[in-house]
Amino acid sequence: MRTDTPNPPDGSDASHGFEPERRARALVEALPYIRRFRGAVVVVKYGGHAMTDPDLATSFARDIVLVRSVGLHPVVVHGGGPQIGEHLRRLGKQSEFRDGLRVTDAETLEVARMVLVGKVGRDIVSAINAGGGAALGLSGEDGRLVTAVPRDPALGFVGDIAAVTPGVIERLVAEDIIPVVSSIGADADGHAYNINADTMAAALAGALGAAKVVYLTDVAGLLADPADATSLVERATVAEVEAMIASGAVQGGMIPKARACIDAVLAGAGSAHMLDGRIRHAVLLELFTDAGIGTMITADRESTDCRSVDRESADGVSEGKPGEG
Numbered sequence: 001m002r003t004d005t006p007n008p009p010d011g012s013d014a015s016h017g018f019e020p021e022r023r024a025r026a027l028v029e030a031l032p033y034i035r036r037f038r039g040a041v042v043v044v045k046y047g048g049h050a051m052t053d054p055d056l057a058t059s060f061a062r063d064i065v066l067v068r069s070v071g072l073h074p075v076v077v078h079g080g081g082p083q084i085g086e087h088l089r090r091l092g093k094q095s096e097f098r099d100g101l102r103v104t105d106a107e108t109l110e111v112a113r114m115v116l117v118g119k120v121g122r123d124i125v126s127a128i129n130a131g132g133g134a135a136l137g138l139s140g141e142d143g144r145l146v147t148a149v150p151r152d153p154a155l156g157f158v159g160d161i162a163a164v165t166p167g168v169i170e171r172l173v174a175e176d177i178i179p180v181v182s183s184i185g186a187d188a189d190g191h192a193y194n195i196n197a198d199t200m201a202a203a204l205a206g207a208l209g210a211a212k213v214v215y216l217t218d219v220a221g222l223l224a225d226p227a228d229a230t231s232l233v234e235r236a237t238v239a240e241v242e243a244m245i246a247s248g249a250v251q252g253g254m255i256p257k258a259r260a261c262i263d264a265v266l267a268g269a270g271s272a273h274m275l276d277g278r279i280r281h282a283v284l285l286e287l288f289t290d291a292g293i294g295t296m297i298t299a300d301r302e303s304t305d306c307r308s309v310d311r312e313s314a315d316g317v318s319e320g321k322p323g324e325g
């Protein structure tokens with residue numbers, strides 16, 4: 001093991017028992033992906049459930065710093081369902097969910113806004129900065145990033161996204177700053193709304209022309225049968241995901257996520273991915289390896305068949321196959 005290098009950023013033993021050749025191969029394998037996505041915006045939605053483990057949170061933050069360091073522009077959008085639920089419980093309040101969305105009265109909105117902007121977002125910013133990056137936290141209220149409209153009177157202050165004005169994010173990205181966005185928006189009068197973080201990530205991906213949107217969650221990906229953890233759907237088209245939603249195979253929090261993946265792809269993102277955020281380095285495995293992990297959703301079957309980059313692009317011979325970038 002080299003002695004002239006700093007400790008590995010995740011605090012683990014760098015040798016990991018891996019052959020040096022195998023570790024070098026991982027870097028070589030990453031090269032065409034780095035070349036292909038260099039300069040591209042990648043929106044990463046960090047789920048409330050995937051971020052409850054502090055070790056994973058540290059490792060996620062360092063992965064985001066690495067993604068930026070190799071030339072991609074990560075934009076983090078976060079949820080915080082469990083954290084909001086925990087604070088509401090302390091206040092003796094219980095939430096009701098409809099189709100995966102939290103019914104939000106004025107008090108729930110206040111708690112959601114405090115927890116997301118004041119706690120969860122802060123923790124992610126601190127972790128990225130401690131990992132060597134420069135992150136800045138904001139919500140959809142800042143710079144009029146997200147204009148919200150009420151979704152359904154029965155849901156209270158749950159917002160739909162009427163417009164995205166991405167200027168504030170584009171400026172941060174241009175300044176090499178990693179934006180960390182809390183999923184709160186405001187209507188034209190400045191009233192705050194609770195926006196599903198999956199929906200927010202899709203809208204930002206569309207407005208920013210993101211190459212990919214990646215959803216980290218607490219399951220392996222989209223499951224054909226939510227009761228069967230082994231029924232992972234590795235690739236699906238927009239039409240196939242629509243059919244799964246219509247059939248009832250997609251439930252609870254997976255409904256807004258599946259819809260968000262469809263919306264992001266229809267808005268022009270090359271692909272949308274659902275990954276198991278409990279797997280260490282899930283983001284790196286998805287972005288920089290041939291196999292990828294979790295579920296990949298693309299516009300059509302043709303694009304689902306070219307997950308791998310054209311290996312020639314590593315030599316600068318071609319720009320790789322269309323469909324993902």
Ligand SMILES: Nc1ncnc2c1ncn2[C@@H]1O[C@H](COP(=O)(O)OP(=O)(O)OP(=O)(O)O)[C@@H](O)[C@H]1O
Nearest residue numbers: 047048079080081217222223226249250251253254
């Ligand atoms: N077909 C399905 N495939 C996978 N998961 C499903 C499916 N149907 C329902 N689910 C549920 O959806 C959950 C993921 O959505 P959930 O909103 O709970 O988490 P999240 O979006 O990662 O976090 P947060 O909402 O806090 O940002 C899974 O834990 C699973 O129980």
Ligand SMILES: [Mg+2]
Nearest residue numbers: 079081198253
């Ligand atoms: Mg969710």
